[in-house]
Amino acid sequence: MKKRILTLMLGLTMTVSAMAGCSSSADSTEAAPAEEKAGNTQETAAKENISADKVTADAGGEKASIRVLSAMQIVDEEMMQEFMDANPDITVEFEYVDSGNYSAKFAALASANELPDVFWTQTGYYCDQIKEGLLMDLSDAMASNSYEGDKAWKDTFIPNLLTNFENIALSGCGEMESYDYGVPFTMTTVAVMYDKKIYDDLGLSEPETWDAFMDNCKAVKDAGYTPLTVQSNVCADWIPRLLWDQYCRDEIEVQGLSFADKGMTFEAESVKKGLSQFKEMWDEGYLAENYFTADIDTTAQMFLQGELAQVLIAPDKISYIMDNAPETMELATFALPGAAGLPSRSLGGSSNIFAVSADTKEPEAAVRFLKYLTSRTNFETAETLKYSNSGLEGVDKGEELNQILAGYAKAADGGFCPDVFVPTNASTEISSQFRDDLLPNYLLGDISLEDVCSRLQEMYDSYLEDL
Amino acid sequence: MKHKTKNSLLKDLKESIPGYLLVLPTIATLIIFLYIPFFNAFRISLYKYKGYGALTKFIGLDNYVTVLKDKHFYEAFLHTFELIGCDLVISIIIGFLLAYVMFRGIRFKRFFNTSLFIPYLISMVVVGCIWKILYDPTIGPLNQLLKAVGLESLAQAWLSQKSTSLPSIIITWIWRTIPFNMLICYANIMNLSKDYLEAADIDGANQWQKLRYIIIPHMKPTFMTLAILTVTNDLRAFDLIWVMTKGGPGGASDVMTSYVYSKAFVSQQFGAATSASIIMMVVMIGLTVLLQVAKGRRGGGENA
Numbered sequence: 001m002k003k004r005i006l007t008l009m010l011g012l013t014m015t016v017s018a019m020a021g022c023s024s025s026a027d028s029t030e031a032a033p034a035e036e037k038a039g040n041t042q043e044t045a046a047k048e049n050i051s052a053d054k055v056t057a058d059a060g061g062e063k064a065s066i067r068v069l070s071a072m073q074i075v076d077e078e079m080m081q082e083f084m085d086a087n088p089d090i091t092v093e094f095e096y097v098d099s100g101n102y103s104a105k106f107a108a109l110a111s112a113n114e115l116p117d118v119f120w121t122q123t124g125y126y127c128d129q130i131k132e133g134l135l136m137d138l139s140d141a142m143a144s145n146s147y148e149g150d151k152a153w154k155d156t157f158i159p160n161l162l163t164n165f166e167n168i169a170l171s172g173c174g175e176m177e178s179y180d181y182g183v184p185f186t187m188t189t190v191a192v193m194y195d196k197k198i199y200d201d202l203g204l205s206e207p208e209t210w211d212a213f214m215d216n217c218k219a220v221k222d223a224g225y226t227p228l229t230v231q232s233n234v235c236a237d238w239i240p241r242l243l244w245d246q247y248c249r250d251e252i253e254v255q256g257l258s259f260a261d262k263g264m265t266f267e268a269e270s271v272k273k274g275l276s277q278f279k280e281m282w283d284e285g286y287l288a289e290n291y292f293t294a295d296i297d298t299t300a301q302m303f304l305q306g307e308l309a310q311v312l313i314a315p316d317k318i319s320y321i322m323d324n325a326p327e328t329m330e331l332a333t334f335a336l337p338g339a340a341g342l343p344s345r346s347l348g349g350s351s352n353i354f355a356v357s358a359d360t361k362e363p364e365a366a367v368r369f370l371k372y373l374t375s376r377t378n379f380e381t382a383e384t385l386k387y388s389n390s391g392l393e394g395v396d397k398g399e400e401l402n403q404i405l406a407g408y409a410k411a412a413d414g415g416f417c418p419d420v421f422v423p424t425n426a427s428t429e430i431s432s433q434f435r436d437d438l439l440p441n442y443l444l445g446d447i448s449l450e451d452v453c454s455r456l457q458e459m460y461d462s463y464l465e466d467l
Numbered sequence: 468m469k470h471k472t473k474n475s476l477l478k479d480l481k482e483s484i485p486g487y488l489l490v491l492p493t494i495a496t497l498i499i500f501l502y503i504p505f506f507n508a509f510r511i512s513l514y515k516y517k518g519y520g521a522l523t524k525f526i527g528l529d530n531y532v533t534v535l536k537d538k539h540f541y542e543a544f545l546h547t548f549e550l551i552g553c554d555l556v557i558s559i560i561i562g563f564l565l566a567y568v569m570f571r572g573i574r575f576k577r578f579f580n581t582s583l584f585i586p587y588l589i590s591m592v593v594v595g596c597i598w599k600i601l602y603d604p605t606i607g608p609l610n611q612l613l614k615a616v617g618l619e620s621l622a623q624a625w626l627s628q629k630s631t632s633l634p635s636i637i638i639t640w641i642w643r644t645i646p647f648n649m650l651i652c653y654a655n656i657m658n659l660s661k662d663y664l665e666a667a668d669i670d671g672a673n674q675w676q677k678l679r680y681i682i683i684p685h686m687k688p689t690f691m692t693l694a695i696l697t698v699t700n701d702l703r704a705f706d707l708i709w710v711m712t713k714g715g716p717g718g719a720s721d722v723m724t725s726y727v728y729s730k731a732f733v734s735q736q737f738g739a740a741t742s743a744s745i746i747m748m749v750v751m752i753g754l755t756v757l758l759q760v761a762k763g764r765r766g767g768g769e770n771a
Contacts, residue, residue, distance in 0.1 A: 104732030110519030132520040289604040289624035292716040440717035
């Protein structure tokens with residue numbers, strides 16, 4: 001009998017503990033909507049309702065706490081500290097995830113309703129995030145004072161950058177009341193970085209035309225160097241996109257043909273030409289053998305060890321090369337010439353975006369942080385932003401740096417290819433399939449050009465159906 | 468009679484209550500952490516879903532059709548079994564041979580014993596990073612070595628070619644698993660009674676005969692255990708592959724786990740990824756049942 005009572009008690013204890021564990025999680029899930037409601041009311045009311053771990057009292061009153069997620073290495077802990085020092089009423093909890101794993105991280109956070117208050121995003125993701133209602137409308141904030149307070153926040157950006165930025169939302173989401181669901185962070189340009197010494201030894205000069213660029217690639221290849229690669233395998237689609245900007249520009253921008261209404265398709269000759277020219281470069285051996293597998297560290301090492309002659313790279317990724325280049329290396333940059341002889345345009349523009357979560361409990365703190373991130377103050381003080389093009393009015397880098405980064409300035413002067421042009425990056429699904437599956441299989445001879453184009457069209461049709 | 472049966476049933480039930488109470492927490496845990504997620508996953512597999520937002524676009528079994536039409540899905544399956552097959556044969560054999568050498572006794576036995584086990588102590592991610600550099604076509608020591616010894620024609624982009632990416636990963640994987648197999652084999656050879664070997668010596672058996680007729684039969688249960696561990700471990704292979712190639716180039720080194728992961732978290736096709744994982748689960752259950760049936764028949768035959 002005693003044994004039975006003991007067993008019963010043991011069983012009951014275990015059941016109750018298990019249920020207690022479950023109920024505590026249930027409590028927290030029930031608490032979440034309450035917090036969300038509070039977040040949507042006035043800010044003061046929201047502050048009263050948010051959980052204790054989000055807001056802690058300090059000597060001067062309540063201290064807001066925000067979480068920031070970045071996939072850009074140039075945004076770092078030090079920058080957060082600078083912000084917190086200048087804004088003691090806000091605490092920033094910072095997390096970095098490399099861009100290759102951003103998608104996984106973001107999806108996990110979003111599905112758990114745990115989105116950070118401020119986060120990095122990019123074209124393909126950005127439009128999906130707007131459509132899913134995950135981003136806060138920043139129109140009012142953009143009209144308010146900038147971080148320095150001397151003019152409206154919106155007016156601190158270079159106008160071309162803002163136009164480019166608004167076009168991302170317009171082309172990806174269609175017409176909306178507001179296009180300010182994020183802010184561009186840095187004006188991203190892509191240019192070719194090379195070691196001037198190799199060029200001088202081989203008697204080469206910066207190419208003005210595509211043919212001259214191909215001749216240079218041949219010369220460096222013959223000299224035993226790997227001629228060209230992109231900064232990492234995540235950017236494997238850059239070269240075809242730059243080629244399409246040349247070959248499809250007439251149809252899309254002059255004749256006004258559109259992929260959306262099927263006036264233009266992936267089976268168009270111009271699209272095929274861009275891809276076949278890319279394959280020619282691969283077949284000629286002008287692209288690195290590890291083009292589809294090298295990450296940014298490997299690429300940087302190849303360049304620094306003098307094995308790689310040229311790398312197509314964005315300025316926010318050059319700091320490792322710049323800081324570790326041996327003395328024998330003389331770095332320089334040039335804008336990639338247009339393959340079809342049209343004026344060269346760069347990729348990027350406003351491709352790096354920071355946004356505020358629609359569910360943030362600390363909208364004011366999040367916006368203030370975002371204003372700081374995109375401020376002159378930040379670009380003039382942060383060491384990691386030394387090589388970045390701020391995209392802001394009135395930020396100067398100094399003569400020496402301007403000389404090295406001349407290629408980026410020239411690329412930006414040429415303007416930007418719209419982010420969704422030949423729409424391989426209209427959605428995450430299409431861009432990842434194109435970059436990780438179709439492109440490598442096409443270059444490695446496993447599928448034909450026709451297969452690539454028809455598969456892209458199939459995916460794009462499915463994307464249009466979902467809109 | 469009927470009344471008596473009813474009473475005994477009630478009595479049985481009453482006596483079983485403590486037992487049910489004892490298993491209740493486990494059942495609750497299984498329901499919360501296994502069955503509910505599984506049914507949620509099944510539900511997701513019927514929708515077009517990006518991993519966030521509401522489940523709104525019901526598409527029935529389209530995700531299953533998409534996955535079953537995808538040749539990369541079958542390739543990922545095949546690659547997984549290639550990895551398991553190579554690991555089973557090569558890693559266990561080499562592990563056993565190394566253990567046998569240790570058992571026979573060599574100079575600096577302790578040093579070799581420790582140093583051979585080191586690869587197993589290194590994290591899989593670190594192993595992946597190291598071998599990725601070793602295999603690099605431009606700055607990698609492997610190609611540089613081949614060039615230095617005049618075998619330039621053999622130097623190639625190991626991880627960037629379809630024909631070599633999976634074999635390169637398999638070599639790394641085996642390098643990592645050999646020490647574990649060696650250790651288990653060594654521990655079991657050491658358990659072998661010296662009497663058998665001494666008797667064999669008296670009978671004039673040579674080393675090969677002792678290995679063939681005493682040591683290997685003694686090791687058979689160990690090989691079976693290692694085989695089961697290898698299969699279960701290799702089915703979960705992901706980290707090394709993801710670090711080294713992310714399943715590329717063009718899916719050439721994708722295994723089941725990396726296929727599902729990239730579908731879900733890279734392409735954001737959560738519906739398709741979930742349906743792929745459910746299909747894989749069904750196949751795995753089928754395989755397990757087949758193995759059990761085969762094992763049962765063999766056992767029955769032996770008993771008879």
